[in-house]
Amino acid sequence: MNDLAAQPVDLDALFRECGKDLRLYFSRRHGEMEGVSDLVQECFLQLARRLRAGHGVASPRAYLFGIARHLSLTQLRRRAATASPPLPEDEIATLADPDPRLLMAREVIASLPTLQREILDLRFTHDLSYAEIATTLGLPIGTVRSRLHHAMALLRHRLEQEEDTGSAVSQNSSSPA
Amino acid sequence: MKPESLHALLTDRELGELSPEAGELLDAWLAEHPGAAPAPDVCRLHDTVRMVFARFPELARPRPPAWRHSPCRRGWVALAWAASVAALLAGTSWVGFRLGQTSARPAATLGQREPLPAAKSAPSSWASYALVPDPRGGLNVVRRSP
CATH class of the missing domain: 1.10.1740 (Rna Polymerase Sigma Factor; Chain: A)
Structure with missing residues (x-):
């Protein structure tokens, strides 16, 4: 491995x-x-x-x-x-954050399977390489890579959707009646 | 190149997981397709993930294995065990029954044939003795008359 x-x-x-x-x-x-x-x-x-x-x-x-x-x-x-x-999910959700992008990202990450969240955490918080994450979790390195990519793709997709919706709403509200 | 593959490559490069050769190929491809994928978006996404994990540490907590303690799940596990044992017993009984049937058939057919000649062997010295009931009770060993 x-x-x-x-x-x-x-x-x-x-x-x-x-x-x-x-x-x-x-x-x-x-x-x-x-x-x-x-x-x-x-x-x-x-x-x-x-x-x-x-x-x-x-x-x-x-x-x-x-x-x-x-x-x-x-x-x-x-x-x-x-x-x-x-820790219940509701308790997590009550933490107020002014940045909607962060909240959306938090929501997406919270909805990921535990293993995928672990991979993201080990990579982005503890700066472990793919090989080190693979050793830590006892997974093939390809699995680590693909799961991380999948999580990032999902996150990017949801954030883009959110930004598109947000910009459409702001355009509608700023346009004269 | 598919956008997903491109983003995966950009992610790997941003995280330092892309080999230099693959990085050069990616740069060459990006030079030909300047509007394909803005690299700052990838960096921004990574920064967002870092900030989310820093701000919400509870995301790092694994969910407890609640199903181990769920009585409903335990009931299903017990039922599955019982069903497997019953299936195993039924299977082995059926196999035994079938084996018994098939092994009984040649014996029946053999019975219809002519009986095999009895093997002739020299009588042993014990053939001249026999067990007879004693009128006083028990058995006696007596010598047969030749």
Whole structure:
């Protein structure tokens, strides 16, 4: 799946480079909670165990995000089992934003399947490459690419529609009766 | 070139995922078709996505797997299991019945033929003994008369 060659890993440097990103990743997915630092530590611990066992890691950053995703899903299942309610869609929709383009984009992205949203988030928030996203999600790189393209095409289409409608309305309102 | 393909290529280039060779080909094509796809639109779209994810972090949260805890879904899963087990049992019973039928047929046809001659073998030394009921109870081993 990944053609990157395994390379020696400097855990200290990796922690300086990725620790903040992983903390951001967890806090964005679960909200600000106490256990974020523990989860970040767990990611690095699992990576260290893997390295100590003599297994190579092609892309440590992608591997760390993969562990982070796994831990995050486990955490989510535990929360669901203890009947913690998820953030309802209505609550998201009540957040007021003056820019209708952003609101429309938010609506489109919220309507995407979870995996597609994850791909967009990993790309545009955490700046992971397609190959790193593929490793993180355990998908072929072609799938990552096509799903991202599909999401962007849908977004572009909806935003263009919205802008066309908006400009038509403004023309109608400004034209003399 | 289809607009979707062009936008996909422009997206890849904007994200640094397009090889230099493909980038050169794309530039050459864009030079021939200047009004095909405005690159600033692609950049603006990417900026919008970045801003949306920054402004609405809840979009990064995965939806919880609610179906695992739904009693309705659990009922359907149990029903599906029961149906599969019943289908398996019915299938194996039918196969067994058919096998029994087909294996019984040659035996019946064999019965109509002439009986095979009994294999002649030398009588063993045990043939001269027999079990007879004892009037006092139990069985006795007695030696047959030759």
